[in-house]
Amino acid sequence: MKKLLVLLGPTGVGKTDLSVSLAEYWGCPIISADSRQLYKGLPIGTAAPSGDYLSRVSHHFIGTLNLSDYYSASEFESDALQLVSNLHQKHDILLVTGGSMLYIDALCNGIDQVPTIDEGLRKSLYELFEEEGLDRIRSQLKMLDPVFYDQVDLKNHKRVIHALEVCLMSGKPYSSFRTNKVKERPFEIIKVGLMRNRDQLYQRINRRVDAMIAEGLLDEAKSVYPLRTYNSLNTVGYKELFNYFDGEWILDFAVEKIKQNSRIYSRKQMTWFKRDERIFWINLSETTEEEAKQQIINRMLPLPG
RNA sequence: GGUUCCUUGGCCGAGUGGCUAGGCACCGGUCUGCAAAACCGUCUACGGCGGUUCGAAUCCGCCAGGAACCU
Numbered sequence: 001m002k003k004l005l006v007l008l009g010p011t012g013v014g015k016t017d018l019s020v021s022l023a024e025y026w027g028c029p030i031i032s033a034d035s036r037q038l039y040k041g042l043p044i045g046t047a048a049p050s051g052d053y054l055s056r057v058s059h060h061f062i063g064t065l066n067l068s069d070y071y072s073a074s075e076f077e078s079d080a081l082q083l084v085s086n087l088h089q090k091h092d093i094l095l096v097t098g099g100s101m102l103y104i105d106a107l108c109n110g111i112d113q114v115p116t117i118d119e120g121l122r123k124s125l126y127e128l129f130e131e132e133g134l135d136r137i138r139s140q141l142k143m144l145d146p147v148f149y150d151q152v153d154l155k156n157h158k159r160v161i162h163a164l165e166v167c168l169m170s171g172k173p174y175s176s177f178r179t180n181k182v183k184e185r186p187f188e189i190i191k192v193g194l195m196r197n198r199d200q201l202y203q204r205i206n207r208r209v210d211a212m213i214a215e216g217l218l219d220e221a222k223s224v225y226p227l228r229t230y231n232s233l234n235t236v237g238y239k240e241l242f243n244y245f246d247g248e249w250i251l252d253f254a255v256e257k258i259k260q261n262s263r264i265y266s267r268k269q270m271t272w273f274k275r276d277e278r279i280f281w282i283n284l285s286e287t288t289e290e291e292a293k294q295q296i297i298n299r300m301l302p303l304p305g
Numbered sequence: 306g307g308u309u310c311c312u313u314g315g316c317c318g319a320g321u322g323g324c325u326a327g328g329c330a331c332c333g334g335u336c337u338g339c340a341a342a343a344c345c346g347u348c349u350a351c352g353g354c355g356g357u358u359c360g361a362a363u364c365c366g367c368c369a370g371g372a373a374c375c376u
Contacts, residue, residue, distance in 0.1 A: 036341055045341095074337090101340070114338060117338080153344055156344040162339090234341080268341090272340095
């Protein structure tokens, strides 16, 4: 059976370097599972692989979308599955790397199919939410899908609104789309998680942000500023600088916030990944990159017998 | 040297005699179509000492630290 290695971990842990090294070893391409590196125009702030890396190893899903494009974990699931199936014709091993938790789950376990929401409907529900609060949305959801109403986090407007959107769009309760089943994949998935001791991870994140600033993150953010309202730019590293451009924050504060929000993000990622017992963890604070690489290579060898 | 004012949890910040403000961070967690998003939980402070009072972050005194003005 063909294999898919998923190399995951928190932001700043060192996924990119190791993934390129592994891809060169196997001679395979890299499939990125990163919800922001997907977009064009954000190479610095999203720490996308450098031009050097891109020329050494073929990468997919890096800088392929316009900032105004709509995209979601579900789109990623189908795009990635399609791609994997094509690439597996030539490669026994494929490498997925990234830290977008939901995207990785969508690829590995699948995401339930729900109808795509009409833009006008979504807009009108958000207007209702802004004008009258969440109560109206909640009570509508309670009528249309009492089952899900009892399960949702009623304070999380995104979840509540989305459930209602689906109900209105499809004429069926949102909960009827939720199968709670893990989809079978026609390939073997091996998950390897990279982690570091927290102090070290935080230090790397802080330094990386300084490096981004030195590389010209300000100019990059300035160039995409006009598109700031798109979801693609509701992103750490940009939203803080937009506050600076607006004169609300001074630069030093914005930079500190980028560091802080990156650290918070890394923690969220770890919280998510920790629940997945299928992940084989490597602590890069205690393992050299070379050892880690070797461990992963061994792990990908066919089991004896 | 004198006068006036200030001192609240890691940070910001309300509260003038009894009802654990709040926000942010930290730490922990949730997560099935915008996920680097959105949301939840926890952390019970009042500069120090003494006094008044049944009861003080809130009133009084002294001390310490800080700010402004006067000489």
